[in-house]
Structures are given as structure tokens and as C-alpha cells.
Amino acid sequence: MNYAWNWDVLVQSPYLGWLGQGIAMTLAVSVAAWVIALSLGTLIGIVHSGASGAMRLVTGAYINLFRNVPLLLQMFLWFFVVPELLPKAAGTWLKRELPHPEVVTAIVALGLFTASRVAVQVAAGIAAVPRGQSMAARASGLSTIQAYRFVLLPQAFRIVIPPMTSEFLTIFKNSSIALTIGVYELTAQTQQIQSFTYQGFEAFTAATVVYMTIALMVTTLMTVIERKVSIPGRIARG
Amino acid sequence: MIRIEGLSKSYGDVPVLRNCSLDVARGEVVVICGPSGSGKSTFVKCINGIEPVQAGRIAIDGENLPSKPAAAARVRARVGMVFQHFELYPHLTVLENVCLAQIHVLKRSRDEAQEKARSLLRRVGLADKEASYPAQLSGGQQQRIAIVRALAMDPVAMLFDEPTSALDPEMIGEVLAVMLELAREGMTMVVVTHEMGFAKAAADRVVFMDQGEIVEVAETARFFAEPASERARLFLSRILTH
Amino acid sequence: MIRIEGLSKSYGDVPVLRNCSLDVARGEVVVICGPSGSGKSTFVKCINGIEPVQAGRIAIDGENLPSKPAAAARVRARVGMVFQHFELYPHLTVLENVCLAQIHVLKRSRDEAQEKARSLLRRVGLADKEASYPAQLSGGQQQRIAIVRALAMDPVAMLFDEPTSALDPEMIGEVLAVMLELAREGMTMVVVTHEMGFAKAAADRVVFMDQGEIVEVAETARFFAEPASERARLFLSRILTH
Amino acid sequence: MSGFDISVILDALPFLAKGLGLSLGLTAIAMIGGLALGLVIAVVRLSRFRVLALLAALYVNGFRAVPLILVIFWFYFLVPLLLGRPVGALCSVLIAFVMFEGAYYSEIIRAGLKSVRPGQWQAAQASGMTYLQAVRLVVLPQALRKMAPLMVTQGVVLFQDTSLVYVVSLHDFMTSASIVANTQNRIVELYVFAALVYLALCTAGSTLAQRLSSDRQCAH
Amino acid sequence: QATDAVIDRIKAKKSISIGYREASIPFSYIDAQGKPTGYSTDLCIKVAATVKTALGLPDLEIKWVPVNLQNRIPLVANGTVDISCESAVNTIGRQAQVDFSSPFFISSTRLLVKSKFGIAELADLKGKSIALPINSVPERLIKSLVERDKLNIRIVPVRDNSEGFLALSTDRVDAFSTDDILLFGLRSKAPSPADYEVVGQPLSYDSYGFLVQKNSTVFLSLVNATLARLARDGELAKVYGTWFEPLGVPLSAPLATTFQIIGIPE
Ligand SMILES: Nc1ncnc2c1ncn2[C@@H]1O[C@H](COP(=O)(O)OP(=O)(O)OP(=O)(O)O)[C@@H](O)[C@H]1O
Ligand SMILES: Nc1ncnc2c1ncn2[C@@H]1O[C@H](COP(=O)(O)OP(=O)(O)OP(=O)(O)O)[C@@H](O)[C@H]1O
Ligand SMILES: [Mg+2]
């Protein structure tokens, strides 16, 4: 119909630069959030799998709370509501002194959100290690921490690689939601290019290609890791 | 050596062990048999405290099994345990499997642990497998490694839970041979098994369990010749006729 | 009855069966034995076409096993198969398990199928279990139901792949009894098993396999008295001594 | 932050309820459509037809690589361009959701089908069933029980994702809340309220999923 | 009479698709019943009436299609929407994809600030921060001014106007800038309007037009003829009054002149 295709916009200045900045921001936000998600999520997952009583209640509450509110809303709440609930000085610092508050907020919100999902996967991974393994570890006198460190976690880690791959992919995709609090990541830059040039489809195409490339690279990377750590003699899971 | 008094345990409201008592002397070999679900596995797991008990007392080598987990671990390390499905650590090599608890529980140096491991592996004829991973070995080989792993801790007694029932028939022999040798050397052993051939050859006494109770404890020869209880007789007839 | 000629099969480049040939006459009982991994399971699976083969011909009751999946399914329904792990359908009751293929493959009416199922269940002494789910039954009961499920299809022959090796020792007897009765009634049977007692009692011939080859086919008495091949001798000595 | 004003929410309740209705309806349709599509894709992927299986794999991995928001954009803007005639926002979003969820559900179903032991396939085959009969009568009923919790979990994610339809100006619950927030200039009240509603509904869903998965564990 | 794509479509479907916004107050928004309403939509209903008579379609239906900042141009370009009736500023860039009707409103970019901080102009914000709607004309404008004059003002992008106001009211920023008419609307809805002020020189003059598909000259001339007629008989000023007097924004001199210009008989 009446759409004037013009692929040149993608390589023109400043749009090419915007795309580049968008990709860089997407990568930076995602990777930083992944660091939070992985460390916090693993910790919560381990505690959740082993603990009972109050600790398990706390980790369970964390998982439920963060999984059951849309990320879009969480970003907003972290950005606008949380500073108002803090003591005035801290709130003001968050709002006015913190460099790049929107980026930091996005990373924290995305990290905490994804941590709840990682925790679920880690707990499931530990549960998937056959029960006999922890019995064998305890039978030989290993303490609970030693059993986790030397026996359960190394096996759970291998079990958890495939679901972690998809969580890692999801974090890239979810970083697009940071645009709602003003982070100029890839999707936001795409929209900006569209609103400047009205060549929306070209920009969408570029973004789609970039996301697919990221996905391909992440999948390849994780496959390599999976192969590296696979246990000799075991048939890799198809 | 091992003294168990009035052991009772239930999962929820289902009683699994009812008031079980048993004394095992130093160097004695005791075989436990009985129908499936009679509580044999639970019983041996309680002996070294992997399963918590609701009532009763267990003493190993004169030392009461403490109820605190950390203290129990120390006692537990003195009793070796071999499981039906071997439970070797699949992500570690054979040598690492045998050394892990030596290093982290007994605090042996790596060299010392490895030396111990190698000498035991040689004894069971698996010296050349130390760098293999469990999944690269046959079932019989895996079970022999599991026995080595337990022996490396210098246990005062060994517990076996159906060590051959997950094995292919041709591999049962090689594992039983290792167990027989251990028995001859005077190791204190409690063995849950259906291999009546092993029981006849190595056991001093046979314990027959049914529905969570120790129904009968008898000298091996007596047990096979004329079991005292009706239930044991029925069990033996079923298991020996085919 | 069953004629197998020059069967060869490999997974990838690993050959699993090499040029295997075997004739089974109507009413004959053949036992297949051999070390683990020798290809016994693969061989019986090929017989009724569950596993595709790379070379060779299989004829059941004079009819060649077609290579097209749909046509093969028709022939397959005429051969009953019983697996090591029973493979009852866990989501269906005993009665539904036995009726499923009757209704959907043989297109019998529900009433007809249930009548057939009930009469066979009565024969193996499990008439009262028709409404139970597999998980509520013991291993021996499950395996007898699996046999009934195969028999309900009015098979011209039955294949068994280690039907007792996943059973607790006390339950092996009840399954072997059912199989013995079948053999006496003249059912054509091919049985992979390590139960040499069953072989001696019921088999007309024994097939010994090793490394994907049929090493020896002999009359039962001859096979146990003086196996022709060294490998069979070694195997028998390992399996019979403990 | 000047005083939390509940009355704004009460006044807007009918409007918000309509939005919630759309979100739930969209979730339901996308789940049903996604499941049907996912089932087809999963069965194709596990079948013997190499080329079809490869195409199905491409489809799944393609959709799983891009953010849903981009998929919605594509369907909304590009489909009319390709068809040469406009399609409604709701229609295009439904197509986008079903295609997108189909990719995710197919992975869940595929894992479920694969988790059924090979012996069950063989037993079904051995009794003369065809591939499709084996899937329908033996494997799928077992797989469905295993998959139920994951499907509900995915449904919860999907319900949260319906908030993205704001990009095509449909009034789902989230969008309705932000419209009220904008017209009344009462953004904090409405977003906190929205978060609580999501939390309640999704927790109910997650609890159901947990119940399903623990039921399954008891059954064996 | 020559024909074009939009006219063909309207004739074929016997309906006209009008794009509206959810919260572009008072131009195009939905009322408590969820029905589109506002200054722009009122004008478009009159356009639809003109189309009805001109094409001789007595049963012409109006189909309302919701649009937003991101999708309104593609939707007009791909024909989902026949005419987008809201608050789109006429820019040269946009003219590459769509055509604009005659202007029906003129706004300028100004600043909304808290009265007590005494900010009067953009230059007063040096070392401070300002919220701007993401991907908007004002955002581009202020960014270029900040760069040109090296003003050292921190820019906080926000998703929509109420978030901009929230950022201002919670002291996250010291000013929020967008079209002044929107700023007046925000101020009037504030809990205490007296705390806020719309200040500063107009930084731009932006004329609003309806969006129609490119090269649909027949349809566009029907739209413009409608506006011209309304301007001539004073109807346009009356409609303006009903929507803007309550906000305290009377017809400005430049807009009055504009109405005179578009009302000149052809
Ligand atoms: N974790 C558990 N929770 C609940 N019940 C259990 C658990 N473990 C075992 N049981 C039950 O306790 C009883 C005894 O089990 P146990 O495994 O000790 O029997 P067993 O004699 O070793 O049988 P087998 O010969 O089959 O190994 C059984 O009825 C079993 O169902
Ligand atoms: N799906 C498969 N893919 C690759 N190799 C296989 C597969 N199934 C079996 N094999 C290999 O084929 C060989 C024969 O296997 P098969 O199961 O037929 O042996 P078996 O004689 O039945 O052994 P067992 O007594 O352990 O059941 C083995 O080496 C096995 O590893
Ligand atoms: Mg047991």
C-alpha cells in the first residue's frame, strides 16, 4: 500500500548511532541485571530448596511477589513509588543525586524480577538431583553445606543450564520494558527512529534482527558451556 | 559393636518400623531379608542416622548416635554405606569420588587420600579406572567403586542395601566376591539382600523382617533349615523355588 | 511361524545386530540369553518392527513385515510383546489398559473387549483388580496384567523382554508360573531372560547372543550340558555360580 | 506524594473491570489457541518428517528470540500492509498472541511428550497402534498431567504480558488503569491498585500450578 | 469527479474509520462511558457529515479506532484509519508518510514548574533537571536548545504527561515541558493547582492537523472544505469555546488569525 520503504535511514547519521547506542544500552542493562538475577536468584533458590519454616516462607514470599506482578508495573513502582516511601534524604538522593537513575532503576527492577525466576529454576534443579545422591553424601559424613557444595550443586548446575539459557534470553527481551521509565535501549531507539523518520518498519526489522542475533549468540554460548561441562559417558540430553 | 534398641519410625501416621532391636558384634556379618516394603532399607538408613527416628536408641562402637545433625555426621563417617543404585557422584571421576569425603570429612591431605584410594582400587581390580567417570563403567564396576568409596573412610562397620539387585546377572558375581572377601577379613557387616547364596556363604545370622517388625533372628544354618516363623517359611519358599 | 533372515542393525555407526537369522516354529518356546548389551532387546524389538532394521527380512506367520509404518502396525498387532518394565499405561485402569488396543486397533466393541479382558484377568487370578490403577499394584501383578494385555489381542506369538528382571524376588515366581502355563498351552514364545530355571523347564531351544551376533542355537538340554561356544560357557559359569 | 485517594479507583471501577475482562478474555483465547497450535508444532517437531520438523524448530526459535512487543508491532502494522486491507486491533493482537504463545506452548508440550518413557511409546506401537493413535491414547494423556503446572505458569506469564497490548491501543486492564491515571492525574493510586490486582490473580494462578504439580508427585 | 483510495474504501465499506486518542485532553479522549470525545473528535464528526452528503451515503457509519503516539502514522499510512482526529503537530518529517489537513489549533512548547522555585525561563534550569515526553516534538526541541546553548540541564524522559507531572510533583525534576495546552490541563487537575505555573517564552509554534493517507486529494479536500465552512460561519470558534474556556485558555490572537485564513472562501 502507501508505505515508502527507505532502508537507507538505518545507515544514516544519527540513526545508525542511535541503533548502536540502543544495542549497547540493551546489552549493558541486560548483563548487569543478569549478574544480580543470577547471584541473588541462585542464593534464594538454594535456601528455598533446603530451608524449612520461616526461611522457606521468606524465600517463597519473595518468589511469589516478584513473579506475580508484571515487570512493567514493577519498574514503575521502583521508579516512582519506592523513593517516596523511603526516608526523605534517601529518597531525594535516589531521585536527584544518583547518576542515571532510570538506568539503575531498570537494572535493579529487571534483576530482582528475574532473580525470582532464576530461584525457581535453581530450586527445581536441586530437586531434580536424585535423592540417593544427598543420602550418599550424608552417609559419608559430609555436612549439609559440603553436600551442597561438592555433590548437589555441581549436578544441579548442569541440569539447570537449559532453563537458564531461556531465562538469559528472556532478560534481553524484558529489557525492552525499561523504555517505559525512559531508558533508551534498543526498542526505545527503534521507536525514536520511527518517530523521527516515520520509517518504522525498517527500524523494527533492524531490532528484530538484532534480537535474533543476540538469541543466536546466547544459545551458542550456552551450548558450548553445556558441552564443556557435560559429564563423560552420559548421553547429552537431546 | 552396633546396638539398636526399640527403634520405631513412621512416615506421617504410617508406621514403618515398630520397636526393632538388634545387636551386631564386632566382625559379625548379618543379612537382613524380608518382603518388599517391610522396612529393610529404612532400618539400615536409621542405623547410621540418615533417616531420623521417632523412638529408640542406636549406639555405634559404644557411642550413642547423637540427634544433632553436625554431631551425627561425625559418627556416620565411621559407618560405611553402599546403596542399591551405587549413588556414585556422576560429575566426579572415580578417584575424586573415593577421595571427596576423605579430604573434606576426615581432613586427609589430597596425596594421602589418593594413595588410600589407589590401594583400595587395586584390591577390587579397578586400578585402571581411576580417571573414568561413573557413567563410563558397567554396573558391577560402579558398585565395586561404591564399596571402595565407603572403605576409604576406614569404617568400623559396613551397611549394604541390596547391593546387587540393580545389577545385570553376570555382574552380580564380581560384587559378591568383593563382599565375601570383606566378610572373611572380619569386617562387621549388615547386608540387606535377596541373594540367599551370599547369606549361606557369609552370614553369621539372618534377620527376617515383615511389616516393619523384626520377626525372626536366627543362625544362618538354622534359618534356612527350619525357620521359626510361618511368614519366613512362606517367604523362603517363594524366593527359592524358581 | 517366525522367520528372521540376515537381520542387521546399527545405531549411527555402532553395529548392534550383525546378520542374525532364526526360525521359530509354531508352538515352539525359544529363550534368548547373553551378556548385557549383546543386542537381545534390540533383536526382539526388531522382530515385531518397533525398531527399524537396516538389512534383513522378517516374516510372521508367512507374512513379510512391511517397511511402511501403517502396514507394519497391522502385522505387529498379531505379535504380543511384554516388556521388562511392564509399561502399563499409568493413566488408565487395569481394564482400560487391556481394552485400549482391542478397541482402537482391532476395532472390537467395548463390550466384546471387556468380556475378553475379564476372562483373561480371571485366568491369571486378577479378576478383582480390574478397576485398580497400575501404581496401586505390586510389580508381579503389573507384569501379569501386561501379559494379559498382550494376550487380549489374540496374538499368534508372544515376545518377552526380561519379564522378571525388574521384579522383587518374591514376585518372580507368580509371573513365571503364568508364562509356563502359556508355554504348555502351545503358545509360540520368544523369551529374553536370565532365569535359567525357566529356560530349563519350558524352552525347546536356547539362543545365545554376544556382541550383536547369534553365537549359538541349541536344544535346551544340550545348551546347559555342553555349550558349543567358549563364550556361552563363560557366561553360564558366571550366571549360575552365585 | 499527596494523599492516597481511593475514591478515584472506586469511581473508575466499571471501566477497570472492563479492561480486566479484556485481559482475561485475551489470556483465555491465547491459551486455547496457543495450546492447539503448540500441540501441532510439537507433534510435527517430534515426527519423522525431517523438513517439517526443521521448519517447526525454526518457527519456535524465531518467536522465542524476539520480545512480544515487537511481535505485536509486526502483526499490527505489517499484516494489513501485506493483506492489502486493514484488520482490527483485537484481531491482529489475537493472531500475534496465538502465534507467539504457540511457540512457547509447543516447547512445554514437546518436553512433556519427551518425558514419557520410551517404553510407553514402544508398548503402544507393539500393540499395533499408529503414531497418531499412540500420541492421542497413550502419550498425550500422560504428558498432559505432567505439563499442567507448566501450562498454568505460562498462562500467568501470558496474563501479565497482555499489558503489552497498550501499543495497539486496546484497553486491557493495565492500559485502562493508566488511562484513568492520566485523565485523573492519579497515577500512583492506580498503579499500586493494578499491582495488587495482578498480584492477587497471578498468585491464585501460581498456587493452582503448585497444587497441580504436587498432586502429580503424590500420584506416583 | 476524480477518486482516490480513501474515498473508494469509504464507499465500499459504507463506513469511515476515525482515529482517536485515549487521553489527549481536551482534543481527543474517552469519557467516563468509554466514548471518544473532545475538540478534535467533534470536528471530525462534522467531517463525516460532509462526506456522507458529498458521496451520497445516507447510512454512512463512523467506526472509532483507538490510536497512540507510536502507531497513529503507520495506521493512517496503511489504511486502518481514514482520518486521525487528535492532536498531531504538522512537521515536514511526518509529511513524508501522511498528509495533514488545514490547522485547527496552534500550541507552543512551554514549561510547567512549581511556583515556589521561581523558575521563569528554560535558562533558569541550568544545573537542574527537566522531564520531557519520550519521542515527542518538545523533547527534540528542548534537546536541541540545550545543546545549542550548552545549558547543562539534565533530561529525564517520561512515557506520558501524567508521569511527567508525577516527576515534577515528587521533585524528581524541576520542570516538565510539553505543549502548553496540555500543561494547562495537567495543572487544572492537580490537587492544588495554585502550586504550579505554566511559564516561559513560547519555544515553538506548532499547528495541529488531522492525518489522512497520502495522495488522497479528494478526501483531503472534503476535510479542508469542512474546516473552511466551519471557520467561515463562526462554528469553529464556538466549538473551540466549549472545550477550552473551562480550562481558562481563551482563543489566542494567532489562532484567531489562523481561523480567518482557513476560512477564506476559495
Ligand atoms: N520417604 C517416604 N515417605 C513415605 N513412606 C515411605 C518413604 N520411604 C519408604 N516409605 C514406606 O515405608 C515402607 C518401608 O520402606 P522400605 O524402603 O524401608 O522397604 P524395603 O523393605 O527396603 O523394601 P524394598 O525391598 O522394596 O526395598 C514402605 O511401605 C514404603 O512405602
Ligand atoms: N537407542 C539407542 N541408541 C544407541 N545405542 C543403543 C540404543 N539402544 C541400544 N543401544 C546399544 O545397542 C546395544 C544393544 O542393546 P540392547 O538393549 O539390545 O542389549 P541387551 O542385550 O538387551 O542388553 P541388556 O541385557 O542390558 O538389556 C548396546 O550396546 C546399547 O548400548
Ligand atoms: Mg529397600
Ligand SMILES: [Mg+2]
Ligand atoms: Mg535388554
